[in-house]
Amino acid sequence: MALRLLLVLLLASGPLLAGCAAPVIIAAGVGTGYVMTDDQSRRKVDRFFHDLSRSVRQTTRRLSGDRPARSASASGRKADFTLRVRKTTLTPVTVGKGATVTVTLQYALSGGPAGGSRIEVQRSLLREGKRLTVLNTETATRENGTWENTLTFAVPDSARPGRYAVRQEISARGLTRTTERGFTVR
Numbered sequence: 001m002a003l004r005l006l007l008v009l010l011l012a013s014g015p016l017l018a019g020c021a022a023p024v025i026i027a028a029g030v031g032t033g034y035v036m037t038d039d040q041s042r043r044k045v046d047r048f049f050h051d052l053s054r055s056v057r058q059t060t061r062r063l064s065g066d067r068p069a070r071s072a073s074a075s076g077r078k079a080d081f082t083l084r085v086r087k088t089t090l091t092p093v094t095v096g097k098g099a100t101v102t103v104t105l106q107y108a109l110s111g112g113p114a115g116g117s118r119i120e121v122q123r124s125l126l127r128e129g130k131r132l133t134v135l136n137t138e139t140a141t142r143e144n145g146t147w148e149n150t151l152t153f154a155v156p157d158s159a160r161p162g163r164y165a166v167r168q169e170i171s172a173r174g175l176t177r178t179t180e181r182g183f184t185v186r
Contacts, residue, residue, distance in 0.1 A: 048158040049133060052125070055100075055154035058136050066110050066144035081111040083119075083175040086146060090166060090181035097157045101183060105168045108146045112173065116141040119172040123151055126165040126180075135166070142172075159185050 087106040095101060109117055119142050123135040135153060151166075165182040 044158055048156045051156035051158065052133065052135075052153060056135050056151065057153070058138065058149065058151045060138070060140070060147060060149045063106070063146040063148050081117070081173045081175070082109070083170065083172045083177055084108045085170070085177045085179055088168060088179045088181055090183055092183070094184045094186060095155050096186050097155055097159055100152055100154050101166075103151045103166050103168065103181065104148060105170065105179070106146065106148045107170055107177070109142055109144050109172060112144050116143040117172045119170060121149055121168065121170045124167045124169075126167055127160075128163060129165075131167070155185055161185050
């Protein structure tokens with residue numbers, strides 16, 4: 001609430017402070033705000049996010065199974081739940097505008113209950129370490145075993161050349177694992 005009030009005050013006093021009547025447009029990408037002072041810049045940024053969101057595709061498949069956790073092991077101790085990232089890839093590492101990037105996340109769950117564990121996988125696109133947008137979020141129930149999640153997206157024609165990265169965060173039963181893979185847009 002305080003942030004909204006501050007934004008309203010800044011917008012209202014902007015022309016007085018700057019001594020001119022330049023329009024200020026505030027737009028928001030997913031989780032990230034930016035300020036545009038002209039329509040052309042705003043349209044370029046909006047086109048980037050629109051083109052990117054239209055191209056995102058995701059699949060998940062089970063690679064191997066594992067038995068559900070037993071209520072107690074031979075020593076009388078309950079099995080501990082584990083979440084491990086087995087492998088991550090991002091290809092290609094150098095791309096041109098319009099090219100497709102493929103990101104995979106292979107993870108293993110063990111020690112979970114027979115009905116499975118609720119997992120959440122979130123992938124974010126970063127540029128120079130700052131989050132531009134959330135590419136996708138998946139919430140599902142997964143049984144013990146090894147799973148592979150694949151995400152593809154096209155680099156928008158409006159993307160600036162430079163260094164980008166995809167951050168993958170997976171959470172289950174109070175555990176979180178994070179990986180990051182980079183690529184360069186020419």
